[in-house]
Amino acid sequence: MKLGIIGFPACGKTSLFNAVTGGVQPVGQYSGSPGSTVGVMKVPDPRMFKLRDMYKPKSFVLAAVDCVDFTGLISGTGAAGGGKEVKGEILGKLREVDGIVHVVRAYESSEVPHVLESIDPMRDLGETDNELLFADLAQCTSRVEKLRVQATKPTKTQEQDKKELATLEKVLKILEDGKPVSTYAPISDDEKRHIAAFQFLTNKKQVVVFNVAEGDLGEGGKAAELEKKVPNAISLCAKIEMEIGQLPEAERSEFLASLGISEPASARLARQAYAALDAIPFFTVGEDECRAWTIHRGDNAQAAAGKIHTDLAKGFVRAEVFGYEELLAAGSEKELKAAGKFRLEGKEYIVKDGDIVHIRANTR
Numbered sequence: 353m354k355l356g357i358i359g360f361p362a363c364g365k366t367s368l369f370n371a372v373t374g375g376v377q378p379v380g381q382y383s384g385s386p387g388s389t390v391g392v393m394k395v396p397d398p399r400m401f402k403l404r405d406m407y408k409p410k411s412f413v414l415a416a417v418d419c420v421d422f423t424g425l426i427s428g429t430g431a432a433g434g435g436k437e438v439k440g441e442i443l444g445k446l447r448e449v450d451g452i453v454h455v456v457r458a459y460e461s462s463e464v465p466h467v468l469e470s471i472d473p474m475r476d477l478g479e480t481d482n483e484l485l486f487a488d489l490a491q492c493t494s495r496v497e498k499l500r501v502q503a504t505k506p507t508k509t510q511e512q513d514k515k516e517l518a519t520l521e522k523v524l525k526i527l528e529d530g531k532p533v534s535t536y537a538p539i540s541d542d543e544k545r546h547i548a549a550f551q552f553l554t555n556k557k558q559v560v561v562f563n564v565a566e567g568d569l570g571e572g573g574k575a576a577e578l579e580k581k582v583p584n585a586i587s588l589c590a591k592i593e594m595e596i597g598q599l600p601e602a603e604r605s606e607f608l609a610s611l612g613i614s615e616p617a618s619a620r621l622a623r624q625a626y627a628a629l630d631a632i633p634f635f636t637v638g639e640d641e642c643r644a645w646t647i648h649r650g651d652n653a654q655a656a657a658g659k660i661h662t663d664l665a666k667g668f669v670r671a672e673v674f675g676y677e678e679l680l681a682a683g684s685e686k687e688l689k690a691a692g693k694f695r696l697e698g699k700e701y702i703v704k705d706g707d708i709v710h711i712r713a714n715t716r
């Protein structure tokens with residue numbers, strides 16, 4: 353699973369990328385070729401920290417997803433940092449991600465010029481979204497035009513072509529009305545498949561991040577006001593988030609305590625972006641290792657076993673499962689077992705967010 357960070361030039365993408373990946377990429381400069389900077393975003397999960405306290409494992413691994421820092425995208429004919437071709441390349445690469453973190457500049461700074469004449473977050477958000485919509489519209493139009501000709505010919509694929517055309521005509525209408533593809537609810541599996549094949553940019557879940565100045569954080573400030581305007585939005589100060597991310601662990605908690613907060617905003621963002629991917633974690637626990645693994649919501653126990661090791665999926669016998677909440681309520685794994693809350697599940701069991709799983713497999 354992969355996230356892409358997009359937005360106008362100098363809106364704070366790289367600062368935020370550094371904050372969530374622990375990266376040290378230079379900020380305040382053109383990021384190079386599109387999608388070239390890849391990092392791993394860790395997902396700080398309070399449940400995992402509790403499990404660490406409980407099991408005191410030798411190794412501790414949080415859930416993680418890949419994260420790509422994209423080059424700034426300029427709206428209209430202005431093209432991107434390196435020209436029109438770069439814009440096409442950015443949008444092409446962006447099709448490969450599963451979810452988008454859309455950074456919008458809301459901080460004022462005389463030192464960092466904005467490509468447009470003023471700071472206007474809602475305008476910038478709309479402009480970048482329009483770029484995504486235009487790209488989808490162009491892609492959909494060209495396919496529809498091709499299919500309109502192709503579907504009239506008595507070829508082997510004619511029936512398939514007609515079906516695909518019918519789906520895409522509906523998608524095209526939505527895009528022409530200025531609406532994202534995500535507002536279209538496909539009915540049949542065929543329709544779902546046709547749409548998925550195009551990796552439409554406006555069909556990807558987005559988390560919007562308003563990057564505000566330090567002074568605008570807090571209740572009743574500009575940050576809170578902006579957050580209310582857009583669903584699934586978060587506001588933070590990317591510059592500070594990056595600084596916090598680069599502090600040594602011990603100093604970090606001291607610094608957060610001095611601000612009167614328990615975690616940086618980037619932790620909340622990581623969880624929100626993770627959820628936008630329809631990702632959920634399950635946990636494995638023990639004195640050797642406590643670890644969070646990522647699966648898609650709806651995956652079964654065998655698929656989950658395969659995340660740990662392909663051999664565990666192949667030789668799957670059963671999964672021993674208990675919920676994180678059940679463990680907490682019981683006080684310890686021993687007491688939980690004594691209370692009979694330890695479940696044995698088969699391959700088809702749908703793993704839930706926060707399940708603690710132990711796979712029994714025949715690996716010979």
Ligand SMILES: Nc1nc2c(ncn2[C@@H]2O[C@H](COP(=O)(O)OP(=O)(O)OP(=O)(O)O)[C@@H](O)[C@H]2O)c(=O)[nH]1
Binds near residue numbers: 362364379
């Ligand atoms: N004052 C202030 N400056 C910020 C903030 N966030 C980013 N900056 C500054 O803005 C400049 C650009 O930040 P980056 O994180 O590199 O922005 P970017 O979106 O990656 O920029 P490009 O990759 O060039 O498009 C840097 O000089 C940052 O220090 C902020 O919240 N407040």
Ligand SMILES: [Mg+2]
Binds near residue numbers: 366383
């Ligand atoms: Mg950058």
